[in-house]
Amino acid sequence: MTPAATPAVDPAPTPGAAPAFQVLDPGTVRRRVTVSPAMCGHNSLFLGQIGDWTWETVGALCDTDVLAAKNAEGSPAYLAFFYYRVRGSREFHLRSPTFGDELDVLSRSFDFGSESVLTVHRISSTTAAAAPPEPWDPAAFHRGPAPGCLHVENFNRWVSRREADSNRGLMAASPPDFHHTRLPALPEEYSPRPVYGRARSLLTFCEDPGKEYRTVAEGFTTRYGIDITRDLNGVGLVYFASYFSFVDQAVLRQWRELGRGDRAFxxxxxxxxxxxxxxxxxxxxxxxxxxxxxxxxxxxGEEIVDVVVRDAHSTDLIAVSTQRVLWDPEEAR
Structure with a gap:
C-alpha cells in the first residue's frame, strides 16, 4: 500500500474555457488538463498523475489536508493506494495521452468508512469549452469506457507506519478530520472489494483464465532490487506508481524471453x-x-498477462497485477 505524490496545480483557464478545477457537487470534481512531458510516456508517469488527482479530489471533497494528514496520535497518515484499475480501448488507451493533449477529467469519490475511500475518474480526450459533463452512471462506468475515454478506479486506505524506520506492516490509521460521510455511497454491486479479494487469493484478476485463454508461457520469474534513486517517494515509502514499472520491467523480460522485439513491446x-x-x-x-x-x-493478438510480486526473502505477497494487452504477433517476427 503506497501513498501518492504532491498534486499538480493546473494552469488558470483561458477565456471561454471551462475552469481548470471545479467542485460540481459533494462527491464530484472536474478538471481541464493539458498533458505535459512529465505526465506521459511508456512508463508510470501518467498513472502517477492520476494518483495525484485522486489525492486532490479527496482533499477537496473531504476538507482534509491529504498532504500533511495526521492520525489520532499525531503521526503522519498517508492515503495509500490499495487497488488501481485503468481501462481504455484499442483507439484510446493508457499510453495514448501525449504532449499538449487536452483532457477533461470527471472525478467522483465514494464513502467507504473512516479508513477507506474509492475515487473513480472518467478521462476524456476531448474538452468542450464550458459544457457540463454527462452525469456519472455507475452501470455505464463499469461496462467500460466510451471511445476516446479512460475509466480509472483508485481504492485507497489511510495508513501509518508502525515503526519510524520501517515500511513493513503499515497499520490502518485515519485522520480525525477526514470528513467522509458527506460523500455518496456506492451501490454494493460495484464495490472493488470482492474483485481485489479474489485476485489476492487466485493471483490473477481474470475470473476464469482457462476458459477463454490458452497458456503461452508460465513459470517465468525475475528479480528486482529496490532502486533508492528512483523508487521511493518523498516520505521514504516505495512510490505507488513504481509498482507499475516493476510489473512492466518483468513483463518486458518475459517478452524478450519469448523472442519478441522491443518495438513490438x-x-x-x-x-x-x-x-x-x-x-x-x-x-x-x-x-x-x-x-x-x-x-x-x-x-x-489479445493476451492476458498476470504478474505476481513477492518479497524474495520472506516470500510475502507484495502485489498482484493483470494486464489485458492487444498487439500484432506479426510485429514480433
Missing part, C-alpha cells in the same frame, strides 16, 4: 490493467516477480 496497447497492493517494502528489499502469459483462444 512499445506498440502494445494495454486496454485494461488492474493492480492490488498488498504491502510496501523497505529500501533494501528485493522482489521475486513471476509472469504468466495467456493468449485469447479466439484471437492470438
Amino acid at each position: 512499445l506498440r502494445r496497447r494495454i486496454v485494461d490493467q488492474q493492480l492490488c497492493y498488498v504491502g510496501n517494502a523497505d529500501p533494501d528489499s528485493e522482489f521475486e516477480i513471476g509472469v504468466t502469459v495467456r493468449a485469447a483462444r479466439a484471437d492470438a
Whole structure:
C-alpha cells in the first residue's frame, strides 16, 4: 500500500474555457488538463498523475489536508493506494495521452468508512469549452469506457507506519478530520472489494483464465532490487506508481524471453490493467516477480498477462497485477 505524490496545480483557464478545477457537487470534481512531458510516456508517469488527482479530489471533497494528514496520535497518515484499475480501448488507451493533449477529467469519490475511500475518474480526450459533463452512471462506468475515454478506479486506505524506520506492516490509521460521510455511497454491486479479494487469493484478476485463454508461457520469474534513486517517494515509502514499472520491467523480460522485439513491446496497447497492493517494502528489499502469459483462444493478438510480486526473502505477497494487452504477433517476427 503506497501513498501518492504532491498534486499538480493546473494552469488558470483561458477565456471561454471551462475552469481548470471545479467542485460540481459533494462527491464530484472536474478538471481541464493539458498533458505535459512529465505526465506521459511508456512508463508510470501518467498513472502517477492520476494518483495525484485522486489525492486532490479527496482533499477537496473531504476538507482534509491529504498532504500533511495526521492520525489520532499525531503521526503522519498517508492515503495509500490499495487497488488501481485503468481501462481504455484499442483507439484510446493508457499510453495514448501525449504532449499538449487536452483532457477533461470527471472525478467522483465514494464513502467507504473512516479508513477507506474509492475515487473513480472518467478521462476524456476531448474538452468542450464550458459544457457540463454527462452525469456519472455507475452501470455505464463499469461496462467500460466510451471511445476516446479512460475509466480509472483508485481504492485507497489511510495508513501509518508502525515503526519510524520501517515500511513493513503499515497499520490502518485515519485522520480525525477526514470528513467522509458527506460523500455518496456506492451501490454494493460495484464495490472493488470482492474483485481485489479474489485476485489476492487466485493471483490473477481474470475470473476464469482457462476458459477463454490458452497458456503461452508460465513459470517465468525475475528479480528486482529496490532502486533508492528512483523508487521511493518523498516520505521514504516505495512510490505507488513504481509498482507499475516493476510489473512492466518483468513483463518486458518475459517478452524478450519469448523472442519478441522491443518495438513490438512499445506498440502494445494495454486496454485494461488492474493492480492490488498488498504491502510496501523497505529500501533494501528485493522482489521475486513471476509472469504468466495467456493468449485469447479466439484471437492470438489479445493476451492476458498476470504478474505476481513477492518479497524474495520472506516470500510475502507484495502485489498482484493483470494486464489485458492487444498487439500484432506479426510485429514480433
